Amino acid sequence: MKALILNGSLEKRPESTSGRISRYFAERLEQSGFQTEIFTLADSGIPLFDTALTKTPLTVERMCQLFLEADIHFWLAPLYHGSIPGVMKNCLDWLEVTANHYQPYLTDKTVGLVCWADGLQAMQGINTMDAVAKSLRAWPLPFSIPIIRSALFDPEDPAKISSLYSAKFDQMIGIATTKRIGKI
Numbered sequence: 766m767k768a769l770i771l772n773g774s775l776e777k778r779p780e781s782t783s784g785r786i787s788r789y790f791a792e793r794l795e796q797s798g799f800q801t802e803i804f805t806l807a808d809s810g811i812p813l814f815d816t817a818l819t820k821t822p823l824t825v826e827r828m829c830q831l832f833l834e835a836d837i838h839f840w841l842a843p844l845y846h847g848s849i850p851g852v853m854k855n856c857l858d859w860l861e862v863t864a865n866h867y868q869p870y871l872t873d874k875t876v877g878l879v880c881w882a883d884g885l886q887a888m889q890g891i892n893t894m895d896a897v898a899k900s901l902r903a904w905p906l907p908f909s910i911p912i913i914r915s916a917l918f919d920p921e922d923p924a925k926i927s928s929l930y931s932a933k934f935d936q937m938i939g940i941a942t943t944k945r946i947g948k949i
Contacts (some may be wrong), residue, residue, distance in 0.1 A: 766942075768799040769835035773842035773853035775807045780924075782881060782914065783841055786934075789926055790839050793938050802831055806852050814858040825859045832860065837875045837941045838903070844882035844890040857897055871903035875944075877937045878909040887911035908940050 770790050774783035783805075791801045810824040821829075832838070842849040863869050876898045880890030888911040898905045910933050919925040926934065940946055 766799050766837075767835045768794045768801045768941075769831055769838045770794075770801065770803045771838060771840045771853070771856075772803055772805040772807075773840060773850055773856075775850065775852060777807045782917065783843065785924075785926065786841050786879065786881075786917075789931070789934055790841075790938065793935060794942070797938065797942055799837075799942070802835070804828065804831055806850075806856055809856070811852070811856050811859060814855050814861070816861070821862050825862060828856065829860060829863055832871065832874075833863065833866075835874065837877070838871070839877040839879065839937075839941070840894050840898070841879045842881075842890050842894065844880055844887050847886065847889050848893050849880070849890050854893075854897065857901065860901055870901040871898070874903040875906060875941055876903045877906045877941050879912065879934075879937070880910075881912035881914045881917060883914050885913060887913070906937065906940055907946065908937055910934065910937060 770787050772783045772787045774781065776783050778784065787803045791803055794801045809828060811828060812822055842853055860870050878891050878894045880887040880894065891909045891911050895905045912930060916927060917930050919927045
């Protein structure tokens, strides 16, 4: 089974919030036997969505292949001015090139949604990703994780995800990989 982690941030530092969350998910999924790919927007080279192009850019072809091959997705995004980063939405818009496939877009893919903010508004990013996932014919999990960034890391060891959020991440991974909701 394949899992895709969409790192929707433009942070490139390995110790960035998005990098640390992406690695946490990848490690846990690999422990569960999943082949895992982290798709980092900052390194992707995805151009602005342009319907006038006659040939799909190679970076977009690669992205679409990764998105379509994955059995489950985890979309991770910071909240920027009330929504997900524009580059993340632009990336997802490129899935339009799959419109003529037998199963277009992300038909029947399972998607876990995670968003973080400095305040309490991370749910706005979750709502945006939920709407986009549904419009792409995917199934967002019935459990999402809006994060208050100040509580994300362990106060004793700031390099570690806090027990509060590691439990939530593990629960999301459990739901996505087993298709069952319950205590883990």
